[in-house]
Amino acid sequence: QKTPEKFTFQAEIKKLLDLLSHSLYQNREIAIRELISNASDALDKFRFLSLTEETAKEEQHLEIRLEPDEENKVLAISDNGVGMTHAELIENIGTIAHSGSLDFLKNAAGDEKEEVSLIGKFGVGFYSAFMLADKVEVLTRSYQEESGWKWESDGTGAFTIEAQEGLERGTSIRLHLRKDLDEYTSDTRLKFILKKYSTFVPYPIKLGDELVNDQPPIWLEPKTQLTQEQYDGFYQYLAHNGEEQARWHLHLSSDSPFQFHSILYCPQTNLELMGFGRTEHGISLCAKRILVQNDNRDLLPEYLRFIYGIVDSADLPLNISRESLQDNTIFRKIQKVLTKRVLSHLASIAKDDEEKYLEFYRQFGSSLREGIGTDFENRDAIAKLLRFPSSKGASENELVSLETYLGRAEENQKQIYYLGGHDFNTIAKNPNLEIFRKKGIEVFYLADPMDEIVLSNLAKFEDHDIISIDSSEVKLPGESEEKVESEEASEKKEEHKEPVSPEFEKVLSLFEEELKDDVESITKSDRLTDSPCCLVMPEGAISSQLQKVLSMNNK
Ligand code: ADP
Ligand code: MG
Numbered sequence: 001q002k003t004p005e006k007f008t009f010q011a012e013i014k015k016l017l018d019l020l021s022h023s024l025y026q027n028r029e030i031a032i033r034e035l036i037s038n039a040s041d042a043l044d045k046f047r048f049l050s051l052t053e054e055t056a057k058e059e060q061h062l063e064i065r066l067e068p069d070e071e072n073k074v075l076a077i078s079d080n081g082v083g084m085t086h087a088e089l090i091e092n093i094g095t096i097a098h099s100g101s102l103d104f105l106k107n108a109a110g111d112e113k114e115e116v117s118l119i120g121k122f123g124v125g126f127y128s129a130f131m132l133a134d135k136v137e138v139l140t141r142s143y144q145e146e147s148g149w150k151w152e153s154d155g156t157g158a159f160t161i162e163a164q165e166g167l168e169r170g171t172s173i174r175l176h177l178r179k180d181l182d183e184y185t186s187d188t189r190l191k192f193i194l195k196k197y198s199t200f201v202p203y204p205i206k207l208g209d210e211l212v213n214d215q216p217p218i219w220l221e222p223k224t225q226l227t228q229e230q231y232d233g234f235y236q237y238l239a240h241n242g243e244e245q246a247r248w249h250l251h252l253s254s255d256s257p258f259q260f261h262s263i264l265y266c267p268q269t270n271l272e273l274m275g276f277g278r279t280e281h282g283i284s285l286c287a288k289r290i291l292v293q294n295d296n297r298d299l300l301p302e303y304l305r306f307i308y309g310i311v312d313s314a315d316l317p318l319n320i321s322r323e324s325l326q327d328n329t330i331f332r333k334i335q336k337v338l339t340k341r342v343l344s345h346l347a348s349i350a351k352d353d354e355e356k357y358l359e360f361y362r363q364f365g366s367s368l369r370e371g372i373g374t375d376f377e378n379r380d381a382i383a384k385l386l387r388f389p390s391s392k393g394a395s396e397n398e399l400v401s402l403e404t405y406l407g408r409a410e411e412n413q414k415q416i417y418y419l420g421g422h423d424f425n426t427i428a429k430n431p432n433l434e435i436f437r438k439k440g441i442e443v444f445y446l447a448d449p450m451d452e453i454v455l456s457n458l459a460k461f462e463d464h465d466i467i468s469i470d471s472s473e474v475k476l477p478g479e480s481e482e483k484v485e486s487e488e489a490s491e492k493k494e495e496h497k498e499p500v501s502p503e504f505e506k507v508l509s510l511f512e513e514e515l516k517d518d519v520e521s522i523t524k525s526d527r528l529t530d531s532p533c534c535l536v537m538p539e540g541a542i543s544s545q546l547q548k549v550l551s552m553n554n555k
Helices: 011-022 030-052 086-090 100-112 112-122 125-132 189-196 226-238 329-352 354-368 376-385 404-409 426-430 429-439 450-456 481-487 493-495 504-517 544-554
Strands: 005-008 066-068 074-079 135-143 148-153 157-166 170-177 206-209 248-254 260-266 282-287 288-294 306-313 415-420 442-447 464-468
Touching: 030 066, 030 125, 030 170, 030 189, 030 288, 066 189, 086 148, 086 157, 125 135, 125 170, 135 481, 189 206, 189 226, 226 248, 226 260, 226 282, 226 306, 248 329, 260 329, 260 354, 306 329, 329 354, 329 376, 354 376, 376 404, 404 415, 415 429, 415 450, 426 442, 442 450, 450 464, 450 544
Parallel strands: 066 206, 282 306, 415 442, 415 464
Antiparallel strands: 005 157, 066 074, 074 170, 135 148, 135 170, 148 157, 248 260, 260 306, 282 288
């Protein structure tokens, strides 16, 4: 008998383990959810392989088993999935590969109440085992190997691996429960936890001999037969984010020209706004109920990455590779339909209840607006969903749509105006606004540079040019063509200039002499009411605010 090999955890994992072992009592049950979810993933992988690879052909009854041993205070969670090789053990449970997991640590270290339940989202769910156990054994045999391994750790900084004979294919996690956590060998307690978190796991979960989950796939059922509780339960299972209920859901079914079923969920909160880095895509793709991919990134565009859900189509081949999915016609059609349906659902929320839509927009508007630059096919639909602060609002919290803006503009206003700046109140003081205020023309106040990029990118909405008011292209409603020309800076139009008194001419040349290295030209303006002068951008130039942002990025 060889002595076990010894390894030490990465520094990050040590930190994580320390955090978890001091976790709050009520958080601890999520460890069961995480271990079941890993077992389910391992079964998915095996099922998928058995469709494609020769070595895995021996398809058999795939299941998850919970075996509580009250006497020895051990809870074992087992699956007959893919298992792990020696190398996989070291790589999968011993190092942190996911970049997101460091974000998790940063956030969770401060305030563990909420964030610990997010552990599964950051690729470190396995370690939650140490919330329940002061010793964890992983007994595993890979589908590729004849014999298996035992991994063991007390969660203080090191783990060992040794060869283990007599193991079946799959993995068994043995939790040696911490003092005072005997309840995790109680059937009643375990059933409660399984019902709460694991009802929708697509494999039988057995507690002893009893089957504890027997939920049919709800996305295949007709909408009218489903209750809000069922939708909520499925959401909790899919999203794993601690939310009881989604902001909204969309249940889609179609039989022709191609068949698919889908339930999509919008979360309550945007994790990206909480400083968790970029959200991972959360759409599971199934073909004939069998999971093909649980983090598909192509069914919905990047700018809708916050949506969770499932898409199931009987018209997709089961053993399709990730690469060839993109070339599959049905896949691409489903893609199109989903995006359009999400956008039209958002439009209908806005139509029914603008306040409710704004609550959504405050969370996810920052992602949604990215679509203007990337999804040309749905540009108009996305443009209608955008909201911005404006001069008609009391603060940056009052957001207005482009349609509302045009709806209350004068008939003869041919342009849509915006102005960027550091913040709402600073923008409101910009002298360029004086004439707009005097004439009662609405201007979007864009303190967020991304909003400005989006609007300048959009450039036009319903035949109206979208213009920054510090641009010389501004044509105020009712202003005659000649008068506009007189404001323009180019020399060619010199002769059109309005007559300027000789005294004022002197003032202008004085300024010109003084500033000739800094400005293109200096002209008389009728747009100012209180301020003596202001800066405008030559035709075709980007706004001054945007220039500042861009030059910042270049440093
Ligand atoms: P994630 O599930 O997000 O990848 P985890 O920390 O929960 O992160 O698990 C880490 C990895 O350990 C998994 O990706 C998987 O490769 C491996 N693993 C964990 N549990 C099992 C299991 N029951 N069977 C096979 N592999 C497992
Ligand atoms: Mg996991």
